[in-house]
Amino acid sequence: MINITGVFFDNLIPNWHTQTEKIDYNVFILMVKGKVAYSINGEQIIAEKGDLVYIPFGTLRGGENHESGGHQKYTVAFTIPENVAYTDPFPISKKFHKIKTRNPEYVKHRFERLFVDSRGDKKFRSYICVGILQELLGMFARELDSPTITxxxxxxxxxxxxxxxxxxxxxxxxxxxxxxxxxxxxxxxxxxxxxxxxxxxxxxxxxxxxxxxxxxxxxxxxxxxxxxxxxxxxxxxxxxxxxxxxxxxxxxxxxxxxxxxxxxxxx
Incomplete structure (x- = not known):
């Protein structure tokens, strides 16, 4: 089962940055406003409004506010036990992906819901949040699978x-x-x-x-x-x-x- 270790909303944090390190979890991001300058395995990547970003376990990752100013983004950190057998394999290849989401309003709504529910009733929180994250990852995988959309x-x-x-x-x-x-x-x-x-x-x-x-x-x-x-x-x-x-x-x-x-x- 997917284990969500954190759901965050960065809201125009001054001087935001994260040190360059090899991460031991997966990261799924929706950019809401502004830009972020990432270093992904030594390559410089710019993520901006409307981008969905997937950074897999084991990536050498760093990041900071873009020179244009602050940003807003939702970030989900999660792990998947390697020894768990799934009926369906994880739908996203284990490499960095960045795409412009085709359904920005709905995706934003689901990230907002995930953020709110991650702070909700502990009795049902894990089950609900994993369900929302799986929906978002499934939509992301489907968009990756159809790259020819103009x-x-x-x-x-x-x-x-x-x-x-x-x-x-x-x-x-x-x-x-x-x-x-x-x-x-x-x-x-x-x-x-x-x-x-x-x-x-x-x-x-x-x-x-x-x-x-x-x-x-x-x-x-x-x-x-x-x-x-x-x-x-x-x-x-x-x-x-x-x-x-x-x-x-x-x-x-x-x-x-x-x-x-x-x-x-x-x-």
Whole structure:
């Protein structure tokens, strides 16, 4: 099992640096703002906003603020016992990787959640945090496995994703999304699905149901009120969609959802 040894958020720390040393753990980083100048096995590497960085066990690593100023980043340190047999091998090769994430808002949200939950209830903290980290590492491995995605596709998907994140409670048609990137509806669906692993409409439902989970657990809103708030208007349709995505009815989730890590329902 993955053992998380630390989750950190560096927030514009003056004169930040880490000494050059051979690390005995793996490091997974999301750059949120600014730049960091790393030395990786003697090679100079610049990590900047939107970069996901993986530094494996045994790397000679050093780092400091870039000359342009401070930075913000999430960092997860973890180990994997060598003598543990896994059904699935670890999906990332044991070398340094740096890529620009294709889903910056969602990845940032998951790192934030990991940081918060790493300081949460000790009884469930390890199980929840390892689940989130595995999701992030899986997404990272999938992006590494598809290096031919063009920058324009990343740009189009980011435009659509940001629009959906802001407007998912509204009625949205594919034609609207196509106009955002000046492409055909069929191309819009295709490029979004290629990078996000699901259609824009499926993604809208996912955003709504994730919010529904939050409202069911943390508010006194009724199922009918939540359905209306999220733009479904027909409570029976909302309930069917909720069960389709979570394998539970809204009523069942309201009763037992506190025992579930919501991210695992949509992975």
């Amino acid at each position: 920058p324009s596709k990343v740009k189009y998907t980011s435009i659509i994703e940001n629009y959906l994140l802001k407007n998912y409670r509204k009625t949205i048609e594919i034609d609207q999304l196509a106009k955002l990137i000046n492409r055909s509806p069929s191309y819009t669906i295709s490029v979004f699905k290629e990078l996000m692993g699901q259609s824009p409409i499926r993604y809208i439902h996912q955003l709504r149901i994730i919010e529904a989970c939050n409202l069911l657990l943390n508010t006194d809103m009724t199922i009918v009120a939540i359905s209306d708030y999220l733009g479904y208007y027909d409570p029976s349709y909302f309930s069917r969609m909720f069960k389709k995505l979570t394998a539970m009815s809204p009523k069942e989730f309201a009763m037992y959802g506190h025992q579930v890590e919501v991210s695992t329902l949509f992975s």
